[in-house]
Amino acid sequence: MPTTLENWNPGKAENRHPEMTYEEKEKLFLEVKEDPRYEDFLYGCYECGICVSSCPSARFYDYSPRVIAQAMAREDVERIYDIISEDIWNCAQCFSCVRCPRGNNPGGLVTLLREVAVRNGLQETRDVLQGYSRVIYKVMLKGNQVSPDMLQPDFFPDWGPWVAQFSANMPVWRKAIPVDTLRGVTDAAWRTERKTLLELYTIWFETGNMDIIKEIDEGLYDLLAEVMQEELEDQ
Numbered sequence: 001m002p003t004t005l006e007n008w009n010p011g012k013a014e015n016r017h018p019e020m021t022y023e024e025k026e027k028l029f030l031e032v033k034e035d036p037r038y039e040d041f042l043y044g045c046y047e048c049g050i051c052v053s054s055c056p057s058a059r060f061y062d063y064s065p066r067v068i069a070q071a072m073a074r075e076d077v078e079r080i081y082d083i084i085s086e087d088i089w090n091c092a093q094c095f096s097c098v099r100c101p102r103g104n105n106p107g108g109l110v111t112l113l114r115e116v117a118v119r120n121g122l123q124e125t126r127d128v129l130q131g132y133s134r135v136i137y138k139v140m141l142k143g144n145q146v147s148p149d150m151l152q153p154d155f156f157p158d159w160g161p162w163v164a165q166f167s168a169n170m171p172v173w174r175k176a177i178p179v180d181t182l183r184g185v186t187d188a189a190w191r192t193e194r195k196t197l198l199e200l201y202t203i204w205f206e207t208g209n210m211d212i213i214k215e216i217d218e219g220l221y222d223l224l225a226e227v228m229q230e231e232l233e234d235q
């Protein structure tokens with residue numbers, strides 16, 4: 001929507017994403033607002049900043065849970081689109097911000113915004129999640145989180161020279177851990193029973209998670225689906 005003398009509102013954000021129409025942005029906001037959890041996550045905002053003072057991401061990034069609660073409370077569609085296209089990926093989902101005296105849950109609002117961003121396959125979301133594809137692959141296929149063999153210089157460049165040392169000496173490092181069953185194992189953070197894995201694969205398919213992965217990253221979907229379907233057919 002172009003800014004005119006009639007609709008100019010200094011309290012609302014400017015259009016920083018003209019590639020998307022106001023109506024398209026508003027549709028995303030309404031999708032968040034229609035979520036049954038929304039009413040429990042937002043009651044208004046005192047702008048007191050208590051959530052910011054407890055937020056680890058606000059300490060290290062240009063990020064503020066207060067701005068998110070405020071934008072949602074003001075129904076500032078342009079600002080909400082700025083947030084959905086970037087800020088939401090800076091949240092650690094730790095929920096320290098639920099100490100909000102107004103009863104808000106800014107981290108929960110981020111969860112809703114992320115779900116809408118993923119469901120709508122937003123390009124910014126695809127770009128952000130591409131960097132996590134190896135983590136998603138590992139979590140969904142192995143029932144594990146980040147495993148030792150993922151500590152590679154190209155994946156964790158911010159670790160500097162240490163990560164190259166870790167990856168070069170991984171079997172030696174791994175031998176040093178005190179759990180007998182995992183000595184020498186570098187592709188798993190822990191062992192997951194086959195029965196559990198097959199249950200997880202079934203859950204990923206039945207709950208529509210695999211459809212979401214397909215929407216966001218088709219290559220990753222093909223890799224996961226091939227292995228999962230083969231395993232499920234063999235059981």
Ligand code: SF4
Binds near residue numbers: 050102104106
């Ligand atoms: S969301 Fe809650 S804690 Fe954060 S600024 Fe608003 S009222 Fe304060």
Ligand code: SF4
Binds near residue numbers: 056091095107110
């Ligand atoms: S859930 Fe997100 S917004 Fe809330 S405190 Fe944690 S990092 Fe900050």
